[in-house]
Amino acid sequence: MAVQATETIPVLAIMGHPNAGKSSVVATLTENDRIEIDKRAGTTTRSDEYPVVIDGRTIMVFIDTPGFQNPSDILEWFQAHAEERDLAGAFLAEHGDDPLFSHDCALLRPVANGAGIILVVDGSKRIKEKDRTEMELLRLTGRPRMAILNNLTTVDRHMPAWQDALNKSFNAVREFNAHRATYAERVALLSALKTIDQRWEPMLNETIRTFEHDWERRIDESAGVIIELMRDALTFKVTRVVKVDDLGSEDEREAIRLRLVRAFQDGLRKLELDARQQIRANFRHHVWDLPPDSLLSKDLFSDEVGHALGLTQRKLAVAGAAAGAAAGGAIDLGVGGLSFGAGALIGAAAGGVLGILGGAALAKVDIQRTLGVERFSMGPVTNPRFPFVLLDRVLLYCAQAMNWSHGRKAADEDAPNRVPDRPVSKKQGYTDDLTSVDQKALVKFFAAARAGKRGPHEEQARVIIKGLLRELSCGEVDARLHL
Ligand SMILES: Nc1nc2c(ncn2[C@@H]2O[C@H](COP(=O)(O)OP(=O)(O)OP(=O)(O)O)[C@@H](O)[C@H]2O)c(=O)[nH]1
Ligand SMILES: [Mg+2]
Known part of the structure:
Protein backbone atom coordinates (compact mmCIF):
# COMPACT_ATOMS: atom_id res chain seq x y z
CA MET A 1 0.00 0.00 0.00
CA ALA A 2 2.90 2.38 0.63
CA VAL A 3 3.72 4.58 -2.32
CA GLN A 4 7.32 4.31 -3.46
CA ALA A 5 8.91 7.62 -4.27
CA THR A 6 9.77 7.06 -7.89
CA GLU A 7 11.56 9.25 -10.37
CA THR A 8 8.28 10.67 -11.51
CA ILE A 9 6.12 11.30 -8.45
CA PRO A 10 7.18 13.41 -5.49
CA VAL A 11 5.91 11.91 -2.24
CA LEU A 12 5.80 14.11 0.85
CA ALA A 13 5.04 13.03 4.39
CA ILE A 14 3.43 15.70 6.56
CA MET A 15 4.75 15.67 10.11
CA GLY A 16 4.10 17.77 13.18
CA HIS A 17 2.40 17.95 16.56
CA PRO A 18 -1.21 17.04 17.06
CA ASN A 19 -3.41 19.95 15.99
CA ALA A 20 -0.64 21.86 14.21
CA GLY A 21 -2.81 21.94 11.09
CA LYS A 22 -1.24 19.00 9.21
CA SER A 23 -4.49 17.68 7.78
CA SER A 24 -5.57 21.22 6.88
CA VAL A 25 -2.37 21.68 4.88
CA VAL A 26 -2.89 18.35 3.09
CA ALA A 27 -6.55 19.17 2.39
CA THR A 28 -5.63 22.53 0.90
CA LEU A 29 -2.74 21.26 -1.18
CA THR A 30 -4.64 18.27 -2.53
CA GLU A 31 -7.94 20.19 -2.84
CA ASN A 32 -9.61 17.49 -0.82
CA ASP A 33 -12.30 18.85 1.49
CA ARG A 34 -13.20 15.42 2.82
CA ILE A 35 -10.10 14.99 4.95
CA GLU A 36 -10.96 14.96 8.63
CA ILE A 37 -10.02 18.18 10.37
CA ASP A 38 -11.02 19.12 13.86
CA LYS A 39 -10.19 21.55 16.61
CA ARG A 40 -9.58 18.61 18.95
CA ALA A 41 -6.07 17.16 18.95
CA GLY A 42 -5.60 13.57 17.81
CA THR A 43 -8.02 13.69 14.90
CA THR A 44 -5.77 11.86 12.48
CA THR A 45 -5.02 8.45 13.95
CA ARG A 46 -3.14 6.80 11.12
CA SER A 47 -1.09 7.74 8.10
CA ASP A 48 -3.04 8.07 4.88
CA GLU A 49 -1.96 8.81 1.37
CA TYR A 50 -3.63 11.62 -0.58
CA PRO A 51 -2.71 11.75 -4.23
CA MET A 60 2.14 13.96 -6.51
CA VAL A 61 1.31 12.27 -3.20
CA PHE A 62 0.99 13.73 0.27
CA ILE A 63 0.88 11.51 3.33
CA ASP A 64 -1.14 12.87 6.22
CA THR A 65 0.10 11.52 9.54
CA PRO A 66 -0.81 11.67 13.23
CA GLY A 67 2.68 12.97 14.10
CA PHE A 68 5.32 11.32 16.33
CA GLN A 69 4.29 9.64 19.56
CA ASN A 70 7.78 9.21 21.04
CA PRO A 71 10.03 11.76 19.39
CA SER A 72 12.59 11.84 22.22
CA ASP A 73 13.02 8.03 22.14
CA ILE A 74 13.57 8.10 18.39
CA LEU A 75 16.00 11.00 18.61
CA GLU A 76 17.95 9.16 21.30
CA TRP A 77 18.13 6.09 19.10
CA PHE A 78 19.16 8.18 16.08
CA GLN A 79 21.91 9.87 18.07
CA ALA A 80 23.17 6.51 19.31
CA HIS A 81 23.31 5.21 15.73
CA ALA A 82 24.80 8.25 14.06
CA GLU A 83 26.98 6.03 11.85
CA GLU A 84 23.94 4.69 9.94
CA ARG A 85 23.48 6.23 6.49
CA ASP A 86 19.73 5.64 6.47
CA LEU A 87 18.56 6.20 10.01
CA ALA A 88 14.85 5.84 9.23
CA GLY A 89 15.45 2.50 7.50
CA ALA A 90 17.73 1.28 10.30
CA PHE A 91 15.18 2.25 12.94
CA LEU A 92 12.50 0.32 11.07
CA ALA A 93 14.74 -2.72 10.76
CA GLU A 94 15.14 -2.76 14.52
CA HIS A 95 11.73 -1.64 15.76
CA GLY A 96 9.49 -2.55 12.82
CA ASP A 97 7.67 -5.24 14.85
CA ASP A 98 7.69 -3.47 18.19
CA PRO A 99 4.09 -2.55 19.11
CA LEU A 100 5.42 0.24 21.31
CA PHE A 101 6.78 2.00 18.23
CA SER A 102 4.12 0.95 15.73
CA HIS A 103 2.89 4.54 15.25
CA ASP A 104 6.36 5.98 14.90
CA CYS A 105 7.35 3.22 12.48
CA ALA A 106 4.29 3.98 10.34
CA LEU A 107 5.58 7.55 10.19
CA LEU A 108 9.16 6.65 9.32
CA ARG A 109 8.25 4.04 6.70
CA PRO A 110 7.47 6.48 3.87
CA VAL A 111 10.58 8.44 4.82
CA ALA A 112 12.67 5.27 4.57
CA ASN A 113 11.02 4.66 1.19
CA GLY A 114 12.28 7.99 -0.08
CA ALA A 115 9.50 10.46 0.75
CA GLY A 116 10.39 14.05 1.49
CA ILE A 117 9.21 15.65 4.72
CA ILE A 118 7.04 18.66 5.39
CA LEU A 119 6.95 19.67 9.03
CA VAL A 120 3.91 21.73 9.94
CA VAL A 121 4.19 23.94 13.01
CA ASP A 122 1.71 26.28 14.61
CA GLY A 123 3.64 29.53 14.53
CA SER A 124 1.32 31.19 17.03
CA LYS A 125 2.71 29.06 19.88
CA ARG A 126 6.02 29.35 21.67
CA ILE A 127 8.71 26.83 20.66
CA LYS A 128 9.02 24.04 23.22
CA GLU A 129 11.66 21.42 23.87
CA LYS A 130 9.54 18.80 22.11
CA ASP A 131 9.59 20.93 18.96
CA ARG A 132 13.37 21.10 19.01
CA THR A 133 13.52 17.33 19.47
CA GLU A 134 11.34 16.81 16.41
CA MET A 135 13.28 19.26 14.30
CA GLU A 136 16.55 17.55 15.17
CA LEU A 137 15.19 14.07 14.55
CA LEU A 138 13.85 15.09 11.16
CA ARG A 139 17.18 16.71 10.31
CA LEU A 140 18.96 13.47 11.13
CA THR A 141 16.85 11.51 8.66
CA GLY A 142 18.80 13.37 5.99
CA ARG A 143 15.72 13.49 3.77
CA PRO A 144 14.76 16.61 1.80
CA ARG A 145 12.61 18.63 4.15
CA MET A 146 10.62 21.78 4.29
CA ALA A 147 8.97 23.45 7.26
CA ILE A 148 5.63 25.16 7.02
CA LEU A 149 4.77 27.87 9.49
CA ASN A 150 1.01 27.68 9.70
CA ASN A 151 -0.20 30.48 11.91
CA LEU A 152 -3.45 29.35 13.49
CA THR A 153 -4.26 32.69 15.09
CA THR A 154 -3.32 36.32 14.75
CA VAL A 155 -0.49 35.97 17.28
CA ASP A 156 2.75 36.48 15.40
CA ARG A 157 5.31 37.38 18.05
CA HIS A 158 6.79 33.85 18.01
CA MET A 159 7.25 33.71 14.26
CA PRO A 160 10.84 35.10 14.12
CA ALA A 161 12.01 32.54 16.71
CA TRP A 162 10.41 29.76 14.66
CA GLN A 163 12.05 31.04 11.51
CA ASP A 164 15.47 30.97 13.18
CA ALA A 165 15.05 27.52 14.68
CA LEU A 166 13.56 25.96 11.55
CA ASN A 167 16.17 27.47 9.25
CA LYS A 168 18.83 25.49 11.09
CA SER A 169 17.27 22.10 10.38
CA PHE A 170 15.27 22.52 7.17
CA ASN A 171 16.18 23.10 3.55
CA ALA A 172 13.33 25.57 3.20
CA VAL A 173 10.95 27.36 5.55
CA ARG A 174 7.73 28.91 4.32
CA GLU A 175 4.77 30.62 5.83
CA PHE A 176 1.61 29.05 4.57
CA ASN A 177 -1.85 29.60 5.95
CA ALA A 178 -3.88 26.48 5.29
CA HIS A 179 -7.12 28.42 5.68
CA ARG A 180 -6.34 31.33 3.43
CA ALA A 181 -3.93 29.98 0.85
CA THR A 182 -4.91 30.88 -2.69
CA TYR A 183 -4.13 29.01 -5.86
CA ALA A 184 -1.08 31.23 -6.44
CA GLU A 185 0.22 30.47 -2.96
CA ARG A 186 -0.23 26.75 -3.51
CA VAL A 187 1.81 26.94 -6.68
CA ALA A 188 4.45 29.03 -4.87
CA LEU A 189 4.70 26.32 -2.23
CA LEU A 190 5.16 23.63 -4.86
CA SER A 191 7.84 25.77 -6.47
CA ALA A 192 9.63 26.09 -3.16
CA LEU A 193 9.68 22.30 -2.85
CA LYS A 194 12.04 22.29 -5.81
CA THR A 195 14.68 23.93 -3.68
CA ILE A 196 14.70 21.20 -1.05
CA ASP A 197 15.95 18.58 -3.46
CA GLN A 198 17.37 19.48 -6.84
CA ARG A 199 16.59 16.02 -8.16
CA TRP A 200 12.89 16.83 -7.86
CA GLU A 201 13.14 19.89 -10.03
CA PRO A 202 12.18 18.31 -13.37
CA MET A 203 9.19 16.44 -11.90
CA LEU A 204 8.02 19.41 -9.91
CA ASN A 205 8.29 21.63 -12.96
CA GLU A 206 6.07 19.16 -14.73
CA THR A 207 3.70 19.06 -11.75
CA ILE A 208 3.45 22.85 -11.66
CA ARG A 209 2.86 23.00 -15.42
CA THR A 210 0.07 20.43 -15.05
CA PHE A 211 -1.39 22.46 -12.19
CA GLU A 212 -1.33 25.67 -14.20
CA HIS A 213 -2.77 24.00 -17.23
CA ASP A 214 -5.57 22.51 -15.16
CA TRP A 215 -6.31 25.88 -13.57
CA GLU A 216 -6.58 27.50 -16.98
CA ARG A 217 -8.96 24.72 -18.02
CA ARG A 218 -11.10 25.42 -14.96
CA ILE A 219 -11.20 29.12 -15.81
CA ASP A 220 -12.20 28.24 -19.34
CA GLU A 221 -14.96 25.92 -18.15
CA SER A 222 -16.22 28.39 -15.58
CA ALA A 223 -16.39 31.12 -18.23
CA GLY A 224 -18.41 28.68 -20.34
CA VAL A 225 -20.80 28.05 -17.46
CA ILE A 226 -21.20 31.80 -16.92
CA ILE A 227 -21.89 32.50 -20.59
CA GLU A 228 -24.47 29.76 -20.61
CA LEU A 229 -26.09 31.09 -17.44
CA MET A 230 -26.39 34.54 -18.99
CA ARG A 231 -27.79 33.11 -22.20
CA ASP A 232 -30.34 30.96 -20.33
CA ALA A 233 -31.31 33.74 -17.93
CA LEU A 234 -31.77 36.29 -20.67
CA THR A 235 -34.04 34.07 -22.75
CA PHE A 236 -35.94 32.66 -19.80
CA LYS A 237 -39.71 32.90 -19.98
CA VAL A 238 -42.66 31.49 -18.04
CA THR A 239 -46.20 31.07 -19.29
CA ARG A 240 -49.51 30.13 -17.66
CA VAL A 241 -52.61 29.39 -19.67
CA VAL A 242 -55.90 29.75 -17.83
CA LYS A 243 -59.40 29.16 -19.16
CA VAL A 244 -61.36 32.39 -19.21
CA ASP A 245 -64.25 30.55 -17.52
CA ASP A 246 -61.99 29.75 -14.59
CA LEU A 247 -61.09 33.35 -14.13
CA GLY A 248 -63.45 34.94 -11.70
CA SER A 249 -62.72 38.24 -10.15
CA GLU A 250 -59.98 40.68 -10.98
CA ASP A 251 -58.33 39.56 -7.72
CA GLU A 252 -57.93 36.10 -9.17
CA ARG A 253 -56.17 37.43 -12.25
CA GLU A 254 -53.95 39.47 -10.01
CA ALA A 255 -53.10 36.33 -8.01
CA ILE A 256 -52.16 34.52 -11.21
CA ARG A 257 -49.93 37.38 -12.25
CA LEU A 258 -48.22 37.38 -8.89
CA ARG A 259 -47.65 33.62 -9.09
CA LEU A 260 -46.20 34.14 -12.53
CA VAL A 261 -43.76 36.73 -11.25
CA ARG A 262 -42.74 34.38 -8.45
CA ALA A 263 -42.27 31.48 -10.89
CA PHE A 264 -40.19 33.74 -13.10
CA GLN A 265 -37.92 34.75 -10.24
CA ASP A 266 -37.69 31.15 -9.01
CA GLY A 267 -36.67 30.05 -12.48
CA LEU A 268 -33.85 32.57 -12.52
CA ARG A 269 -32.78 31.56 -9.02
CA LYS A 270 -32.65 27.95 -10.20
CA LEU A 271 -30.49 28.84 -13.19
CA GLU A 272 -28.08 30.62 -10.88
CA LEU A 273 -28.03 27.62 -8.53
CA ASP A 274 -27.29 25.21 -11.38
CA ALA A 275 -24.40 27.38 -12.55
CA ARG A 276 -23.05 27.51 -9.01
CA GLN A 277 -23.11 23.75 -8.72
CA GLN A 278 -21.07 23.36 -11.87
CA ILE A 279 -18.54 25.97 -10.76
CA ARG A 280 -18.30 24.41 -7.35
CA ALA A 281 -17.60 20.97 -8.83
CA ASN A 282 -15.09 22.53 -11.20
CA PHE A 283 -13.08 23.78 -8.24
CA ARG A 284 -13.54 20.50 -6.36
CA HIS A 285 -15.61 21.70 -3.46
CA HIS A 286 -17.94 19.14 -1.93
CA VAL A 287 -18.45 20.16 1.65
CA TRP A 288 -18.81 23.87 1.57
CA ASP A 289 -21.07 26.20 3.50
CA LEU A 290 -21.34 29.78 2.46
CA PRO A 291 -21.04 32.21 5.34
CA PRO A 292 -24.61 33.15 6.26
CA ASP A 293 -23.84 36.85 6.08
CA SER A 294 -22.25 36.56 2.65
CA LEU A 295 -23.67 38.44 -0.26
CA LEU A 296 -23.83 35.04 -1.91
CA SER A 297 -26.27 33.73 0.69
CA LYS A 298 -28.74 36.57 0.15
CA ASP A 299 -31.64 36.31 -2.20
CA LEU A 300 -30.77 37.18 -5.77
CA PHE A 301 -33.56 39.74 -5.81
CA SER A 302 -32.82 41.30 -2.45
CA ASP A 303 -32.03 44.97 -2.12
CA GLU A 304 -28.63 44.17 -0.58
CA VAL A 305 -27.56 42.26 -3.66
CA GLY A 306 -29.04 44.83 -5.98
CA HIS A 307 -27.28 47.68 -4.27
CA ALA A 308 -23.88 46.03 -3.89
CA LEU A 309 -23.54 44.52 -7.34
CA GLY A 310 -24.04 45.53 -10.94
CA LEU A 311 -23.30 48.82 -12.61
CA THR A 312 -24.24 52.16 -11.15
CA GLN A 313 -27.17 53.70 -12.97
CA ARG A 314 -24.83 56.29 -14.43
CA LYS A 315 -22.39 53.77 -15.89
CA LEU A 316 -25.27 51.66 -17.07
CA ALA A 317 -26.70 54.62 -18.94
CA VAL A 318 -23.33 55.42 -20.51
CA ALA A 319 -22.62 51.81 -21.54
CA GLY A 320 -26.15 51.32 -22.79
CA ALA A 321 -26.18 54.53 -24.80
CA ALA A 322 -22.77 53.78 -26.33
CA ALA A 323 -23.73 50.24 -27.24
CA GLY A 324 -27.07 51.38 -28.59
CA ALA A 325 -25.52 54.15 -30.67
CA ALA A 326 -22.95 51.74 -32.08
CA ALA A 327 -25.70 49.48 -33.28
CA GLY A 328 -27.72 52.34 -34.73
CA GLY A 329 -30.08 52.36 -31.79
CA ALA A 330 -31.20 48.85 -32.55
CA ILE A 331 -30.31 47.37 -29.21
CA ASP A 332 -33.29 46.93 -26.97
CA LEU A 333 -32.18 47.76 -23.48
CA GLY A 334 -35.62 47.26 -22.16
CA VAL A 335 -35.81 50.69 -20.60
CA GLY A 336 -38.52 51.93 -22.89
CA GLY A 337 -42.24 51.79 -22.49
CA LEU A 338 -42.17 48.31 -20.97
CA SER A 339 -40.53 49.40 -17.80
CA PHE A 340 -43.38 51.35 -16.39
CA GLY A 341 -46.30 49.31 -17.62
CA ALA A 342 -48.48 47.01 -15.56
CA GLY A 343 -45.78 44.36 -15.57
CA ALA A 344 -43.33 46.76 -14.06
CA LEU A 345 -45.53 47.51 -11.14
CA ILE A 346 -46.28 43.86 -10.50
CA GLY A 347 -42.61 42.91 -10.83
CA ALA A 348 -41.52 45.55 -8.42
CA ALA A 349 -44.27 45.01 -5.91
CA ALA A 350 -44.03 41.22 -5.83
CA GLY A 351 -40.33 40.91 -5.19
CA GLY A 352 -39.47 44.10 -3.40
CA VAL A 353 -36.99 44.30 -6.22
CA LEU A 354 -36.42 48.00 -6.62
CA GLY A 355 -32.79 47.63 -5.58
CA ILE A 356 -31.82 45.26 -8.32
CA LEU A 357 -33.98 46.85 -10.91
CA GLY A 358 -33.28 50.46 -10.23
CA GLY A 359 -36.98 51.19 -10.35
CA ALA A 360 -37.67 49.32 -13.58
CA ALA A 361 -39.32 45.93 -13.98
CA LEU A 362 -37.42 42.71 -14.28
CA ALA A 363 -39.47 41.70 -17.26
CA LYS A 364 -42.77 42.40 -18.89
CA VAL A 365 -45.91 40.50 -17.93
CA ASP A 366 -47.98 39.95 -21.00
CA ILE A 367 -51.59 38.79 -21.08
CA GLN A 368 -53.24 37.59 -24.25
CA ARG A 369 -56.78 36.34 -24.61
CA THR A 370 -57.60 33.89 -27.39
CA LEU A 371 -60.26 31.21 -27.89
CA GLY A 372 -61.52 31.16 -24.34
CA VAL A 373 -58.13 31.12 -22.67
CA GLU A 374 -55.93 33.77 -21.21
CA ARG A 375 -52.25 33.38 -21.69
CA PHE A 376 -50.12 35.01 -19.03
CA SER A 377 -46.44 35.19 -19.87
CA MET A 378 -43.44 36.81 -18.32
CA GLY A 379 -39.99 37.21 -19.84
CA PRO A 380 -37.48 37.41 -21.16
CA VAL A 381 -35.70 39.81 -18.82
CA THR A 382 -35.77 43.35 -20.11
CA ASN A 383 -34.27 45.13 -17.14
CA PRO A 384 -30.85 46.43 -18.16
CA ARG A 385 -29.25 46.20 -14.70
CA PHE A 386 -30.22 42.64 -13.98
CA PRO A 387 -27.65 40.90 -16.23
CA PHE A 388 -24.86 42.93 -14.64
CA VAL A 389 -26.02 41.98 -11.15
CA LEU A 390 -26.33 38.32 -12.11
CA LEU A 391 -22.92 38.34 -13.76
CA ASP A 392 -21.30 40.04 -10.77
CA ARG A 393 -22.83 37.56 -8.42
CA VAL A 394 -21.66 34.51 -10.32
CA LEU A 395 -18.19 36.09 -10.55
CA LEU A 396 -18.26 36.57 -6.80
CA TYR A 397 -19.18 32.93 -6.45
CA CYS A 398 -16.22 31.98 -8.63
CA ALA A 399 -13.93 34.13 -6.47
CA GLN A 400 -15.14 32.20 -3.46
CA ALA A 401 -14.77 28.80 -5.15
CA MET A 402 -11.30 29.62 -6.41
CA ASN A 403 -9.96 31.13 -3.22
CA TRP A 404 -11.73 29.24 -0.48
CA SER A 405 -9.15 26.72 0.64
CA HIS A 406 -10.19 23.11 0.96
CA GLY A 407 -8.70 22.88 4.44
CA ARG A 408 -11.12 25.44 5.77
CA LYS A 409 -14.18 23.64 6.99
CA ALA A 410 -16.91 25.65 8.57
CA ALA A 411 -17.44 29.08 7.19
CA ASP A 412 -17.32 30.72 10.59
CA GLU A 413 -14.62 28.60 12.17
CA ASP A 414 -12.10 31.36 12.47
CA ALA A 415 -14.60 34.16 12.80
CA PRO A 416 -12.56 36.09 15.40
CA ASN A 417 -9.71 36.51 12.90
CA ARG A 418 -11.84 37.25 9.95
CA VAL A 419 -11.24 40.27 7.80
CA PRO A 420 -13.48 43.00 9.21
CA ASP A 421 -16.60 43.53 7.22
CA ARG A 422 -16.30 46.40 4.86
CA PRO A 423 -19.14 48.90 4.73
CA VAL A 424 -20.63 49.01 1.30
CA SER A 425 -20.73 52.63 0.37
CA LYS A 426 -20.59 52.39 -3.38
CA LYS A 427 -21.21 49.90 -6.13
CA GLN A 428 -18.65 47.15 -5.80
CA GLY A 429 -19.48 44.78 -8.56
CA TYR A 430 -16.60 43.56 -10.67
CA THR A 431 -18.33 44.77 -13.79
CA ASP A 432 -18.48 48.30 -12.39
CA ASP A 433 -14.66 48.35 -12.36
CA LEU A 434 -14.36 47.32 -16.00
CA THR A 435 -13.44 49.84 -18.68
CA SER A 436 -16.37 51.46 -20.43
CA VAL A 437 -15.33 49.65 -23.61
CA ASP A 438 -15.74 46.29 -21.84
CA GLN A 439 -18.99 47.40 -20.22
CA LYS A 440 -20.29 48.33 -23.64
CA ALA A 441 -19.20 44.96 -25.00
CA LEU A 442 -21.14 43.25 -22.22
CA VAL A 443 -24.26 45.29 -22.99
CA LYS A 444 -24.00 44.06 -26.56
CA PHE A 445 -23.51 40.48 -25.45
CA PHE A 446 -26.58 40.68 -23.21
CA ALA A 447 -28.62 42.12 -26.05
CA ALA A 448 -27.43 39.40 -28.43
CA ALA A 449 -28.07 36.68 -25.83
CA ARG A 450 -31.57 38.04 -25.26
CA ALA A 451 -32.17 37.74 -28.98
CA GLY A 452 -30.84 34.19 -28.94
CA LYS A 453 -27.81 35.14 -31.05
CA ARG A 454 -24.32 33.70 -30.64
CA GLY A 455 -21.25 35.08 -32.38
CA PRO A 456 -18.65 37.80 -31.85
CA HIS A 457 -20.36 39.53 -28.91
CA GLU A 458 -20.44 36.30 -26.99
CA GLU A 459 -16.79 35.62 -27.77
CA GLN A 460 -15.83 39.09 -26.62
CA ALA A 461 -17.75 38.60 -23.38
CA ARG A 462 -16.00 35.28 -22.86
CA VAL A 463 -12.61 36.98 -23.15
CA ILE A 464 -13.65 39.65 -20.63
CA ILE A 465 -15.00 37.06 -18.20
CA LYS A 466 -11.88 34.92 -18.45
CA GLY A 467 -9.74 37.97 -17.78
CA LEU A 468 -11.76 38.73 -14.65
CA LEU A 469 -11.52 35.14 -13.45
CA ARG A 470 -7.76 35.13 -13.92
CA GLU A 471 -7.49 38.30 -11.84
CA LEU A 472 -9.67 36.79 -9.15
CA SER A 473 -7.50 33.67 -8.84
CA CYS A 474 -4.74 35.63 -7.21
CA GLY A 475 -6.91 37.50 -4.79
CA GLU A 476 -7.72 37.16 -1.16
CA VAL A 477 -11.11 35.73 -0.39
CA ASP A 478 -13.04 38.76 -1.36
CA ALA A 479 -14.19 41.15 1.35
CA ARG A 480 -17.26 41.66 -0.81
CA LEU A 481 -18.38 38.19 0.21
CA HIS A 482 -19.31 39.51 3.62
CA LEU A 483 -21.60 42.42 3.85
N1 LIG B 1 -7.31 29.87 11.85
C1 LIG B 1 -6.70 28.82 11.33
N2 LIG B 1 -6.98 27.60 11.84
C2 LIG B 1 -6.36 26.55 11.31
C3 LIG B 1 -5.44 26.67 10.24
N3 LIG B 1 -5.00 25.42 9.94
C4 LIG B 1 -5.63 24.57 10.79
N4 LIG B 1 -6.45 25.24 11.61
C5 LIG B 1 -7.33 24.69 12.62
O1 LIG B 1 -6.56 23.94 13.56
C6 LIG B 1 -7.28 22.81 14.01
C7 LIG B 1 -6.46 21.54 13.78
O2 LIG B 1 -6.29 21.34 12.40
P1 LIG B 1 -5.96 19.90 11.78
O3 LIG B 1 -5.63 20.12 10.36
O4 LIG B 1 -7.00 18.91 12.15
O5 LIG B 1 -4.61 19.59 12.58
P2 LIG B 1 -3.77 18.24 12.59
O6 LIG B 1 -2.35 18.63 12.79
O7 LIG B 1 -4.08 17.41 11.41
O8 LIG B 1 -4.34 17.58 13.91
P3 LIG B 1 -4.31 16.04 14.36
O9 LIG B 1 -4.77 15.20 13.23
O10 LIG B 1 -5.23 16.04 15.51
O11 LIG B 1 -2.89 15.77 14.73
C8 LIG B 1 -8.59 22.80 13.23
O12 LIG B 1 -9.60 23.38 14.03
C9 LIG B 1 -8.28 23.67 12.03
O13 LIG B 1 -9.43 24.28 11.47
C10 LIG B 1 -5.16 27.98 9.73
O14 LIG B 1 -4.39 28.17 8.81
N5 LIG B 1 -5.84 29.01 10.31
MG1 LIG C 1 -4.84 15.54 11.27
Missing part, protein backbone atom coordinates in the same frame (compact mmCIF):
# COMPACT_ATOMS: atom_id res chain seq x y z
CA VAL A 52 -3.03 14.87 -6.36
CA VAL A 53 -4.81 13.60 -9.45
CA ILE A 54 -5.17 15.62 -12.62
CA ASP A 55 -6.75 14.11 -15.71
CA GLY A 56 -6.71 10.72 -14.03
CA ARG A 57 -2.95 10.91 -13.50
CA THR A 58 -1.36 11.04 -10.07
CA ILE A 59 1.21 13.80 -10.16
